[in-house]
Amino acid sequence: MNKTTEIFVSDRMQTGYRYQLEEPTGKNFAGDFNPCYTPQEMLEMGVFEGRYLNDCRNEFPPEWYRNAKISEKADPRLNFFGVKSRQPLGVWQEKGWIYGPDPRGWFQWYCRYYLGRRLPDTDQTQIRRWRGFARHAGQVRANCYPGDVFCRPRQRQALLQWSHDPLI
Numbered sequence: 001m002n003k004t005t006e007i008f009v010s011d012r013m014q015t016g017y018r019y020q021l022e023e024p025t026g027k028n029f030a031g032d033f034n035p036c037y038t039p040q041e042m043l044e045m046g047v048f049e050g051r052y053l054n055d056c057r058n059e060f061p062p063e064w065y066r067n068a069k070i071s072e073k074a075d076p077r078l079n080f081f082g083v084k085s086r087q088p089l090g091v092w093q094e095k096g097w098i099y100g101p102d103p104r105g106w107f108q109w110y111c112r113y114y115l116g117r118r119l120p121d122t123d124q125t126q127i128r129r130w131r132g133f134a135r136h137a138g139q140v141r142a143n144c145y146p147g148d149v150f151c152r153p154r155q156r157q158a159l160l161q162w163s164h165d166p167l168i
Contacts, residue, residue, distance in 0.1 A: 007115070011055045013103045021116035025061075029113075033127045035163030039111045043068035047161045048086055050078035052107060060111060080166070081149075085157035099125050106130070110163065133162040140168055 009017040026038065037045070043053075043064055050071035057065055069078040076084040092098055092105050100122030102108040109126045136155050144151030149167055156166035 005116075007059060007112075007117075009056075009059050011059065013055075014101075017101060019101070019112065019117045019119075022118045023116040025115055027116075030123065030127055033130060035110065035130070036165045037160070037163045039107070039114050040064040040068075042107075042160065042163060043070070045069075045160060046078045046080040047157075048079075048107070049074035049076050049084065051075075052104070053111065056108075060115070079157050080160055081153040081157040083153045083157055085154045085161065099129075106162065130162060130164075133159070134164060136162075137164055137168055140166075 005021040007019050007021065009015070009019075029035075039060070040063060044067045046069040050069050051074040052070075053060065054070050054072070071078055076082065079085060089104065098105055100109065100119060102112065102122075106126060106129060109122065110130075113123060113126070136159050140152050140155055140159070146168075149156065159166040159168075
């Protein structure tokens with residue numbers, strides 16, 4: 001990337017926020033952060049009941065939405081595993097799980113990080129949270145037969161929504 005690109009955000013949850021893209025898209029991640037899927041792949045596979053980042057089309061690349069499973073109303077059938085697997089944003093806010101300048105939480109942070117935004121303190125916190133979420137993969141491995149993707153579908157959907165491999 002030769003020059004810094006600035007992104008201006010204006011959506012239902014955030015107006016007037018702007019950030020710099022300091023790294024090439026999808027490159028130069030922290031060494032301990034290796035997600036299984038790109039944001040585009042996650043949206044295409046079916047995450048958050050089709051109800052996430054729908055009003056952010058001006059911020060993110062149009063190709064992310066071309067084959068995304070999105071809806072105006074939350075629809076668990078759009079999730080990869082066809083089950084509800086999320087808590088309302090209000091719960092995340094009450095529990096203090098929203099960090100930095102990303103009012104929608106981890107996935108919004110990941111989308112911006114993937115694009116090339118870097119915020120060292122926020123990035124460190126979110127990557128630590130992503131690594132900690134791997135414990136759910138351990139629970140799937142401990143309680144499901146290998147290849148039985150119908151075992152623990154909510155936990156598998158959550159793994160996908162954190163860009164961990166749900167098909168373990």
